[in-house]
Amino acid sequence: xxxxxxxxxxxxxxxxxxxxxxxxxxxxxxxxxxxxxxxxxxxxxxxxxxxxxxxxxxxxxxxxxxxxxxxxxxxxxxxxxxxxxxxxxxxxxxxxxxxxxxxxxxxxxxxxxxxxxxxxxxxxxxxxxxxxxxxxxxxxxxxxxxxxxxxxxxxxxxxxxxxxxxxxxxxxxxxxxxxxxxxxxxxxxxxxxxxxxxxxxxxxxxxxxxxxxxxxxxxxxxxxxxxxxxxxxxxxxxxxxxxxxxxxxxxxxxxxxxxxxxxxxxxxxxxxxxxxxxxxxxxxxxxxxxxxxxxxxxxxxxxxxxxxxxxxxxxxxxxxxxxxxxxxxxxxxxxxxxxxxxxxxxxxxxxxxxxxxxxxxxxxxxxxxxxxxxxxxxxxxxxxxxxxxxxxxxxxxxxxxxxxxxxxxxxxxxxxxxxxxxxxxxxxxxxxxxxxxxxxxxxxxxxxxxxxxxxxxxxxxxxxxxxxxxxxxxxxxxxxxxxxxxxxxxxxxxxxxxxxxxxxxxxxxxxxxxxxxxxx
Numbered sequence: 001x002x003x004x005x006x007x008x009x010x011x012x013x014x015x016x017x018x019x020x021x022x023x024x025x026x027x028x029x030x031x032x033x034x035x036x037x038x039x040x041x042x043x044x045x046x047x048x049x050x051x052x053x054x055x056x057x058x059x060x061x062x063x064x065x066x067x068x069x070x071x072x073x074x075x076x077x078x079x080x081x082x083x084x085x086x087x088x089x090x091x092x093x094x095x096x097x098x099x100x101x102x103x104x105x106x107x108x109x110x111x112x113x114x115x116x117x118x119x120x121x122x123x124x125x126x127x128x129x130x131x132x133x134x135x136x137x138x139x140x141x142x143x144x145x146x147x148x149x150x151x152x153x154x155x156x157x158x159x160x161x162x163x164x165x166x167x168x169x170x171x172x173x174x175x176x177x178x179x180x181x182x183x184x185x186x187x188x189x190x191x192x193x194x195x196x197x198x199x200x201x202x203x204x205x206x207x208x209x210x211x212x213x214x215x216x217x218x219x220x221x222x223x224x225x226x227x228x229x230x231x232x233x234x235x236x237x238x239x240x241x242x243x244x245x246x247x248x249x250x251x252x253x254x255x256x257x258x259x260x261x262x263x264x265x266x267x268x269x270x271x272x273x274x275x276x277x278x279x280x281x282x283x284x285x286x287x288x289x290x291x292x293x294x295x296x297x298x299x300x301x302x303x304x305x306x307x308x309x310x311x312x313x314x315x316x317x318x319x320x321x322x323x324x325x326x327x328x329x330x331x332x333x334x335x336x337x338x339x340x341x342x343x344x345x346x347x348x349x350x351x352x353x354x355x356x357x358x359x360x361x362x363x364x365x366x367x368x369x370x371x372x373x374x375x376x377x378x379x380x381x382x383x384x385x386x387x388x389x390x391x392x393x394x395x396x397x398x399x400x401x402x403x404x405x406x407x408x409x410x411x412x413x414x415x416x417x418x419x420x421x422x423x424x425x426x427x428x429x430x431x432x433x434x435x436x437x438x439x440x441x442x443x444x445x446x447x448x449x450x451x452x453x454x455x456x457x458x459x460x461x462x463x464x465x466x467x468x469x470x471x472x473x474x475x476x477x478x479x480x481x482x483x484x485x486x487x488x489x490x491x492x493x494x495x496x497x498x499x500x501x502x503x504x505x506x507x508x509x510x511x512x513x514x515x516x517x518x519x520x
Contacts, residue, residue, distance in 0.1 A: 024173065028177055035184070042184060046349075048135065048193050049270075049271035050136075050267065053274045055142075059140065061256070076158055077384055079159060093226075094233050099223060100226040128263060139193055139194065146204035149209035161296075172208045173207065187199070242389075249379075250398065250429050251395075275345065284369055299384035302384070311443075316444030319374065319452075321501075323452050332463065333362070336471060338471075339481045375429055378434050471483060471484030
């Protein structure tokens with residue numbers, strides 16, 4: 001291993017890393033918006049889009065149970081501890097076993113699911129029309145192999161993040177989204193939804209896999225391929241990752257529920273919920289995803305060194321800033337939902353009626369944005385301490401108990417009810433996780449978070465009202481977004497600076513520093 005590889009992700013670098021990853025998420029969300037705009041214009045919001053979104057259900061479940069999403073969360077602190085206590089050779093061996101074993105297992109699982117795709121689609125989406133089910137099966141078989149590259153690429157990116165190299169993590173979603181856009185632009189006219197599916201497969205190969213593979217070599221980290229499922233260190237890692245793999249946090253299963261229960265509501269429901277959900281995830285990704293990813297290596301380092309008080313202070317600071325920004329951005333998204341959806345999607349095969357439906361769902365989704373963000377950030381307080389089982393048992397219990405809520409609200413209120421069930425369940429899950437963290441690990445304190453929430457509401461409510469009022473003064477969507485966005489910024493930015501705490505200002509300073517080229 002190259003001795004020049006940075007060893008210690010410092011807590012002081014979190015604002016810089018948040019800016020880097022936040023910028024990546026912002027660009028990824030922009031590309032995601034472009035992707036959804038192309039999808040809406042080419043395919044609309046009907047059965048073909050239902051099939052396209054449903055086609056990712058089996059691959060997403062495979063990715064989850066192969067620890068794809070959990071790999072970095074569990075691997076970073078485990079890899080860090082192995083390297084610190086046993087040296088470079090042991091860490092290198094762990095990387096080789098993790099990469100080789102996950103490659104073989106993911107390939108075998110993909111082959112099995114490819115064969116059984118027809119039966120699995122029929123089981124999950126029984127109310128799809130026969131032609132929609134057939135298209136879903138065809139698209140599922142195209143995108144399934146992408147999971148091999150997501151899983152193995154996740155191993156590589158986890159090792160790089162443990163060595164304080166975040167560029168591949170930042171670039172992977174950008175390249176993946178660009179692949180889907182290219183597939184839609186080049187292939188949708190001739191192949192319909194299949195063009196988007198082939199683009200997703202190509203993007204998964206290049207972004208999540210090839211980019212970290214190249215960066216691994218630049219970092220001086222040697223990669224070997226070793227299939228050893230019973231290796232002692234690998235089994236120890238699996239034990240730590242098992243709760244993340246077997247558990248069903250709402251961060252994962254909410255999308256499954258949206259598709260499963262949306263598929264019971266009739267043609268176009270899955271499509272409209274998917275468009276609204278993607279817009280809701282823009283503020284979630286900008287704050288929760290970026291902050292949680294950037295914070296984990298630093299928190300893991302503090303935990304491994306036994307610096308408990310500093311860990312609690314750092315986590316509390318991150319939570320306060322995240323909660324404040326989440327509440328404010330959620331208010332802006334909610335206020336501009338109607339003109340925003342029309343501006344982004346209302347063209348081609350996407351109608352004004354589709355816009356109204358998606359906007360009404362988005363308004364409800366926005367109520368859950370703070371819960372989404374806190375759930376992601378608070379979880380790192382457990383994962384940095386390699387405490388995986390207890391938070392995931394809690395999250396799984398909440399996710400399972402929420403199923404009747406999705407069914408009941410979906411039956412009563414349709415797509416808006418499903419969105420409301422997700423927002424309510426996510427908020428409850430986040431609160432329970434915070435309480436669990438306080439009881440089990442003694443920190444961080446919750447009182448400062450209540451104060452941060454109060455200050456955030458004092459900023460968010462008038463900013464949201466100003467944005468909605470300004471947008472209502474004009475008729476065209478672009479003018480509504482422009483005028484409403486300006487009104488929101490005029491109220492929100494001074495409000496954040498005046499009422500926001502030092503943690504919020506630190507994140508803003510980090511973002512501004514990154515924007516103007518200053519390093520953290």
